[in-house]
Every structure is written in structure tokens, then in C-alpha cells.
Amino acid sequence: MTWSATILTLYPEMFPGPLGHSLAGRALGEGIWSLEAVQIRDFATDKHRSVDDTPAGGGAGMVMRADVLGRAVDDVLTRRPDAPLLAMTPRGRPLTQAFVRELAAGPGASILCGRFEGIDERLFEARPIVPVSIGDYVLSGGEMAALTLLDACIRLLPGVMGAPLSGEEESFESGLLEYPHYTRPQEWEGRTVPEELRSGNHAKIAAWRKARAIEDTRLRRPDLIARHGDARRQSPSGAQ
Ligand code: 6GU
CATH class of the missing domain: 1.10.1270.20 (tRNA(m1g37)methyltransferase, domain 2)
Incomplete structure (x- = not known):
């Protein structure tokens, strides 16, 4: 069975990016894993297709809207009810090799990539989303973190590495x-x-x-x- 990744992002063109090369790229071509990148903006409903707004309580930057993300997440949860839904955020639980092994052993993963200052917290309360961080530093968005998580999973899939350790x-x-x-x-x-x-x-x-x-x-x-x-x-x- 193909291990399937669905990415929710404002930058679908960032995928597969580096995962289109080397070991992961060959495995993608062979159908060992598959990738679908979904444009979050397609779930915006206003004429400006806005996905973010100013933070409640004030402060720097913008926050991703729960209503827009809720519709995007519901779409992926309906289409991929089998796969765990992760959100890449520096506020998430630290990614470990044990968690990578669990994910690689499953049917795939759906991954929400945050941008701006963060995601409206009500989304995490209202939907079954596991927040994941790749380390104690701040990236400008979750896309590079999602690529990192995917790379760690893909190399463990059967047939990807020549002689698995x-x-x-x-x-x-x-x-x-x-x-x-x-x-x-x-x-x-x-x-x-x-x-x-x-x-x-x-x-x-x-x-x-x-x-x-x-x-x-x-x-x-x-x-x-x-x-x-x-x-x-x-x-x-x-x-x-
Ligand atoms: Cl998952 N996202 C962002 N934006 N920054 C991070 C991260 C994730 N993990 C560590 N820093």
C-alpha cells in the first residue's frame, strides 16, 4: 500500500521540493509514497480570500483563522479519515524517532502547516489535531518542518533504503x-x-x-x- 501524505498549506508549490530528489524522489516515482498539497486559501469565503487576521489582545503579526482552517481540516478529515492529522508548530510536542516510526507504520499523515504568528487555538480544541514541533527554534512556517517529518518517515518505508539498519x-x-x-x-x-x-x-x-x-x-x-x-x-x- 502507498503511504499517503496530504499537506494543508498556503504554499503548495513548496512540495515535494527536496523530497522530489534522491531516495524520497525515487520512492515517490515508484509509488511507495504519494503526496497531495492542498491550498488552504481555497477554503476562504470572502472576496479577498483572507486566511488570517490580527491577534486578539493585540501584538505583532497575524493569526490564521479557525473558520477557514476548520473547513480545510474537515475536508481532509473526510477524505483521509484513516490518517492522523498533525499541525506543524513550535508549540507542538517534540518530534522523536519513536513517533516517526509510528507514523511510518501507519497509512500516512495529513499535515497542517502554520504560517504567520500562529493558529487560532480554538481549532485545536474543536478538531482532533496533534501539534508537532521539530525542535527548539522558530521557522517562518510549518512547510520546512513538514518536509523534515516526511523525510524521516519516508526513509523507513519498506523498499526505500537499500539495506535497512x-x-x-x-x-x-x-x-x-x-x-x-x-x-x-x-x-x-x-x-x-x-x-x-x-x-x-x-x-x-x-x-x-x-x-x-x-x-x-x-x-x-x-x-x-x-x-x-x-x-x-x-x-x-x-x-x-
Ligand atoms: Cl513544526 N513550525 C515552525 N513554524 N517552527 C518550528 C517548528 C514548526 N518546529 C520548530 N520550529
Whole structure:
């Protein structure tokens, strides 16, 4: 079955954008996933086709109208009742590899892309929408965030990646950063590929990679070490 994405946006021409290239682009051509970009403005009803208005209470910028978005969302919920409806917003819940795996295992996703200062909060109260953020920084709109989420899902679809990594090996699947990589030449600018990786001893290689994954995670992402430790303490096997 085709994994289907429906995007609600004021900029449908931004899709598939980079996802029309490389791995995702080939998979799109092969029908492994499909994309529909819907123009939110088509659900505006006034003669100026307005989708936003000034913020209640005052302040900078404009807010996307609940009435216009409500009609756009109802259209996608009717046509794609099976797919979860997400809204890209820096106020959303943080995107994780676990959530990406859940989405990739489903039938697809409908994604509302916010623009301007935000979306009228009543939309989230009145419709089953999951707000999602891709990190602690502010983008000018949800479109780049939606492309990021889609890329993370698409690479997990069956037939997209040549040799899929096992769950344990990949970054974040184990709760750690992935180990560092090396290739030829064996010496470059006086630096050699670590001896362990040239040993041909698979147990030694695995042990070195595990140690480096832990060491690098400790240095770069101490927040992950804290969570990894908690998860291991919760299950006797140490698996997550
Ligand atoms: Cl999902 N949208 C916007 N506009 N900014 C973001 C974001 C999303 N995630 C992080 N920053």
C-alpha cells in the first residue's frame, strides 16, 4: 500500500521540493509514497480570500483563522479519515524517532502547516489535531518542518533504503547517538582509521562502536544519557 501524505498549506508549490530528489524522489516515482498539497486559501469565503487576521489582545503579526482552517481540516478529515492529522508548530510536542516510526507504520499523515504568528487555538480544541514541533527554534512556517517529518518517515518505508539498519544500530533507536564512521583512505592527513575497525574481529568492532556511541553521547547529548539510563533501569534486559 502507498503511504499517503496530504499537506494543508498556503504554499503548495513548496512540495515535494527536496523530497522530489534522491531516495524520497525515487520512492515517490515508484509509488511507495504519494503526496497531495492542498491550498488552504481555497477554503476562504470572502472576496479577498483572507486566511488570517490580527491577534486578539493585540501584538505583532497575524493569526490564521479557525473558520477557514476548520473547513480545510474537515475536508481532509473526510477524505483521509484513516490518517492522523498533525499541525506543524513550535508549540507542538517534540518530534522523536519513536513517533516517526509510528507514523511510518501507519497509512500516512495529513499535515497542517502554520504560517504567520500562529493558529487560532480554538481549532485545536474543536478538531482532533496533534501539534508537532521539530525542535527548539522558530521557522517562518510549518512547510520546512513538514518536509523534515516526511523525510524521516519516508526513509523507513519498506523498499526505500537499500539495506535497512536494524533498530539497535541507528541513532536514537538505542537512545544513543550513532557511533562515528570511517572509510578509505586508511590514512588521511596523518590520521588513521581506528585500529579496532581494521581488526576484522566483529566482537571487537561492536564493542568499540558501543563505547564510542556512549562516549560521544555523554559529551554531546548528556540529556540523552539521562533518559537512556532511566530506560535501561526500567527493563531487566536493558532493551528499550
Ligand atoms: Cl513544526 N513550525 C515552525 N513554524 N517552527 C518550528 C517548528 C514548526 N518546529 C520548530 N520550529
